[in-house]
Amino acid sequence: MDIGTFAIQLLNAVQYGLVLFLVASGLTLVFGILGVINLAHGVFYMLGAYLAWWLTVATGNFAVGILGAFAISFVVGLALESVFIRRLYGRDHLSQVLLSFGLILVVDELRQMLFGRDVQSVPLPEWLSGSLPLTDVLNYPVYRLVVSLLCLAVAVAIFMVIRRTRIGMVVRAGAENREMTRALGIPFDSVNRYVFAVGIALAALAGAVIAPISTVFPGMGDGMLILSFVVVVLGGIGSVPGAAIGALLIGLIDTFGKVFMPELAGILVYVLMAVVLVVRPTGILGKREV
Template sequence: MDLANFFIQLLNSVQYGLLLFMLAAGLTLIFGIMGVVNLAHGSFYMLGAYLAWSLSALFGSLSLAIIGGAALSVLFGLALEWLLFRHFYERDHLDQVLLTFGLIYIFEELRSILWGDDVHGVPIPELLSASIPLTDNLSYPVYRLFMSGVCLALAAGLYFLISKTRLGMKIRAGAFNRDMAEALGVNIKLIHAVVFALGVGLAAVAGMVAAPVASVYPNMGSQVLIMCFVVVVIGGIGSVRGALIAALLVGLVDTFGKVLLPQVAGMLVYILMAAVLLYKPEGLFKQ
């Protein structure tokens, strides 16, 4: 592998890792802070992709589609938390698994009714359709750099929210000791609603920015869900920092594994997870 090819694969792995982080950050917040095992998280990624396809056609702009889709997905998350999830916080994890597993089928059926079962493509905006030449024969798409930039910006915003704001302090307090935080006047129900809506919004935005590259097709959320759980387990349940480090590690191992060791590429990510859990059963970072 020459230097140019190595650089392209490195950029691809970082872009893939940051996209995984967008998904895994919401999942680790919901799982680590709210204690909810959400198997339907991949459906929010699918929702974002279909919103990008339909809203970009409606508005004629992918940027407006992302902004509008993010707002709609957050509202959807608030409604879903109020209608269903808040009634399962104190229930057994098996009940949560059954609920969210059932939601996968419900969301897939609603997707089929609303948007059909065809594969759709979302056009890349003309401003971002160019490529940066690296050598005489190799170039890198500007849109992939845009995807990485969006993910980095949201990661920085999430870090600021969790670490530097009063709301973030309440979220951390609720995650550390829910009963004590509630006794001190923190509205835990509101915190849970905000965290769930934030997780849904992050997953949907990931789906929206990925749609022009990955296309939009039925059951697309199920393919990323398992990888998201791998990232959460490696990084440590409830740790946003751990999710970022783990997502970048998974992106590197998966991307370079497919290039250098294609025969065993499907195993490498799970070997990485097993190795981490062997030495750090709680993941790389504790909550």
């Protein structure tokens, strides 16, 4: 493999890992902090892609499509938390799985009613459709670089909010000990709905930005949901930095695995997870139980 091809594969791996982090960060917030197993997380990744396609076609503006998908998904997340999810706090995981599976069926049926079952392509503005030369014969799409930079900016914003703001302090306290947080009078419960809504919106944002690359199709969130759970377990449940590390590792393993060991590419990610869990059962940055 020459240096130009290696650079392209590395950029693809980083871009894939950053998009995966957006989805997994929302899942680890909901799973690790709220204690809710949300199997419907993947359908909101798909919903974000469909909303981005619909809004882009309707308005002729790609930025409106991306921002609109994020905003609509955030509002949907607030509504779902108020009506359904808050009833699951402290309940057994079977109840959470059954409700989230029901949400999968409902959202997918609504998607079919509103957008149909056809595969759709999101049009890009001209300035995002070009390529940058890496060598004399190899180019790299501008949009993939933009996706990486956007995801990186969102990741930095997530870390800043969690580490530098009062809301982030409450989130970290709730992740450490929900019962003690409530006993101290910290408004953890009122933050729950925003944590859930942000988690849903991050998944939708990931689907929206990846839509021009992968196209938009029914069931596109299924594989991403599985990989997101792998990232959450790999990085440590409730750890956003752990999710970042896990997502980038999976991006590298998956991308280069398809190049060097294509016959084993489908299992390399799970081999990585198994090895990490043997060495550290709580995940890379998960808190060890005492």
